[in-house]
Amino acid sequence: MKNIGDSVHDFFTLKKQLCFAIYETAGEFTKLYTSVLHPFGLTYPQYLVLLALWEQDGITLKDLGETLSLGTGTLTPMITRMEANGWLRKERSRQDERRVFILLEEKAHAEKQAITKKVGQEIQSCHIELDEYSQLMKQLNQLQQKLKQRKS
């Protein structure tokens, strides 16, 4: 009785599933961020793109995809929408025509402060303790490692 899933009796209950707890929490975050970001004309995944680019402007679509764990099937249309909304632009590399650099537009720099401030306020309003926060981060990262390593 040391491992998860050994006692099949009541393990397969929605409430006891870690996968569901994560699924639901992700949904809650999406809702919270959506409410904050909507006034800026941003979706939650688009905000993650901005976070990545504020750190590393001008990276390639491929690298952005690796940073966010997203494929081109998701990113290409998303970047197209963000380009249409003036957040960024695409620029094909001259050295290697296969690559596309993603570059932030002025709007993304100009709105950064306002956006992060609002997000920060909203997160603070949840009263999450610093301990709780970093503990969870640590555990989630550990769990991710295990989920990824499974392939072996």
Added chain:
Amino acid sequence: MKNIGDSVHDFFTLKKQLCFAIYETAGEFTKLYTSVLHPFGLTYPQYLVLLALWEQDGITLKDLGETLSLGTGTLTPMITRMEANGWLRKERSRQDERRVFILLEEKAHAEKQAITKKVGQEIQSCHIELDEYSQLMKQLNQLQQKLKQRKS
């Protein structure tokens, strides 16, 4: 310096965002479950529906939605697909014609053991400790409470 978001310096970094850690972990779970469930002709959200119905067969679409935190915009087409694949059927209430009961078909009962066994095996292959598991569950539930209560 007690609260999250106070030090804006490097807090708005993808790697330090709890929301992103959850987002990514949810994605990893989705991939893992997808690989297990694909042979059964199930998606991960459809598996969650089965988990809910194995516990409470015959509940209404509304109650199922509340259990899974999903609206009819998501559930109606999903249930339609699962009905087409023989997992369940819909039955409109005679007492209250607005309500629709969701009832499992034989296939869902027959395959339950095989599905849960496979899922259990796959989760075990990740070597998640029981402590780790329940700790995370507890913390995620706490966090969810805080995210939901925020509305005030």
Added chain:
DNA sequence: TACGATTTAATCGTACACGATTTAAATAAA
């Protein structure tokens, strides 16, 4: 140099996910 393999994006098809609107049924109020 030529040509097969690899890399990078774009495209396509399917399936969530959500807010908003619509429709029909049931209930409450006037």
Added chain:
DNA sequence: TTTATTTAAATCGTGTACGATTAAATCGTA
């Protein structure tokens, strides 16, 4: 009883998300 409100599903539009395929550019090696 008639009307207004509420409730439950279905529908619609937009936006992820992913695997598979396609197309073009580059690279490796003979």
